[in-house]
Each structure stands twice: as C-alpha cells, then as structure tokens.
Amino acid sequence: MISINDKNKDFFQKVFEVVKLIPEGRVTSYGLIANYLGSKKSSRMVGWAMNASHKLLDVPAHRVVNRNGLLTGKNHFQPPSKMQELLEKEGIIVIEDQIQNFKDLVWDPMVELSLD
C-alpha cells in the first residue's frame, strides 16, 4: 500500500534518478529538473519530491537549489546548516545561503544527459 499515486511515483522516481546523477561539487535547480522531466511549470513538485527524498540517503538533496542558487530548502534539513556543510565539503562556497559562482557550477540534466 503506497501513499502516493502511480503518476507521482513515476515523477518522484525520475527526480531521484536525476538528482543521484548530479556529480559532486555541482548543483542544479528545481526548475531544470522539472524542465528535464517535461513539466517545466511543476518545479514545485520537484521540491515536494525532495521532501520525500529524505528517506533515501542516495539522493543528495543538498545539491538541488532554486534558480537563484539560494539554499531555500536548507530549513528542511536536520539541522538546517547541514545543507551548506555538505556543499562546502564538496568544494562549493556558500555565503548567506547563496552559492558563490553558482552559474559556473550549474549541472543542467537537459544538457549533460543529452551528450550521450
């Protein structure tokens, strides 16, 4: 008995799969993932999927931020500072919840995964 519908399960699974593919030291945004999944406007659902990813340790949710490179979801980590800590451990500089040089660290699945 699953608490989520089949459609959501598929969406969640895809999100997890993409997030797992994010290389260390790189980050992506909810919008990019949603776009890669074909539902650009469903970026919020990506965030919701990350919520469920809490159970799966294989999903580096800390590498997913908003399009601004801001750690908007850090508040959902335990403790909240864990997100920044993990990012800095991978060589990413974070100041005031803002990823430095974010644009250069962005990992766009649409581009990276289409290179075969």
Place this chain on the structure above:
DNA sequence: ATGGTGACGTCGG
C-alpha cells in the same frame, strides 16, 4: 469540496 500553503518559476509593471 474548499481554501491555504509550499524545498519554484515566469511574466508584467
């Protein structure tokens, strides 16, 4: 069923 909320993003002013 209805309304409010949210780890977002785009658009118009």
Place this chain on the structure above:
DNA sequence: GCCGACGCCACCA
C-alpha cells in the same frame, strides 16, 4: 532590477 500576481500540482486542515 525589484515587486506583485499568477500558474502548477500535491498535501493538509
């Protein structure tokens, strides 16, 4: 470039 409004969809009271 900042701010407000809307869209999108799942969840919760």
